[in-house]
Amino acid sequence: MAKKTLNIGLVGYGFMGRTHSNAFLQAPRFFDLPYQPVLKAVCARNADRAKGFAENWGYQSIETDWRALIERKDIDLIDIASPNDTHAEIAIAAAKAGKMVLCEKPLGRTAAEGKAMVDAVQSAGVPNMVWYNYRRVPALVLLKQLLDEGRFGRIFHYRSQFLQDWTISSDLPQGGEGLWRLDASVAGSGVTGDLLAHNIDMALWLNGPISEVSGMTETFIKERKHSLTGKIEAVNIDDASSFIGRFKNGSMALFEATRYARGHKALFTLEINGENASARWDLHDLHRLEFFDYRDEGRLRGWRSIHITDGDHPYMKNWWVPGLQIGYEHTFIHQVADFLTAAGQGKPVAPTFEDGLACDYVTDAVLSSAKTKQWESVPSA
Secondary structure (H helix, E strand, O other): OOOEEEEEEEEOOOHHHHHHHHHHHHHHHHOOOOEEEEEEEEEOOOHHHHHHHHHHHOOOEEEOOHHHHHHOOOOOEEEEOOOHHHHHHHHHHHHHOOOEEEEOOOOOOOHHHHHHHHHHHHHHOOOEEEOOHHHHOHHHHHHHHHHHOOOOOOEEEEEEEEEOOOOOOOOOOEOOOOOHHHOHHHHOOOHHHHOHHHHHHHHHHHHOOEEEEEEEEEOOOOEEEEOOOOOEEEOOOOOEEEEEEEEOOOOEEEEEEEOOOOOOOOEEEEEEEEOOEEEEEEHHHOOEEEEEEOOOOHHHOOOEEEEOOOOOOOOHHHOOOOOOOOOHHHHHHHHHHHHHHHHHOOOOOOOOHHHHHHHHHHHHHHHHHHHHOOOEEOOOO
């Protein structure tokens, strides 16, 4: 049976634009989907570079104004892979135009922006999703299954880190292309909304809502040259962010993110401890899940390393043969496959905009707590 075509309009051609484009191309080649994605148009302000991106990835046309892209009748889905300060305006307009909407994380620069985006997609009734791609790592999907099966019993602790080192140099400017994450007016926040959001979203998915937080942030380099103005300006993002907290299930939370951990490029780790079992995972070894089960026979009890490559592991039957690994780019492919499958069934699939808003509420609370030096409650999405 012929598949229905789904015309994609991508906004942005940076790192995330590449991962998303690859996912749209590869998903129907490895998964049986109700839609056939068509790379219809890419939108960016620089026409020459947009043309080069389009030629490389196979987009049929370009636009230099996202409004023109949304107005096109031949576009079914708007994929937002542009800087954070564009997310809300584009997503709201796309929803009002009746388009499916995918948006990079964080959903909004603030929870207020995120709430407006949620209201827009819910009012329009359009399928929507946020690109929290790590939810599609097979090892973490397996962990989610084990938790849902009750193998851990009562959960006591959840801890997670995301460590990088790329902003340590004081010579690094802020703002402009490639460095907008250092400009608070564009990014909204620093590592809290960029890195820690991944840790938080994963925790909300695996362990449920966070009820309260106590946070601390630091900006190590107070001033940087701005790429757009050429002037030395105050740095208003957080270079490092950490918080303790409490989940609604009573377990304790411990989170840390920084771009000042020399020697670490993308160390994303998590560990969860329950009364019967524990598990830990590391992005550097993403195809492995470390698992400990106290109910094992005493003389054989210990940490085991589960290599996630067999056909009965999440997603793996769609790939190679047991023993062969997949990587970072596959998480985006899995997300496209899940989204298109659910859209074909008329069902939502997580993480929806509402899930993204739940994460925004936590990041807002962390930043607020860092300023007030008090515990902050986290609203429900």
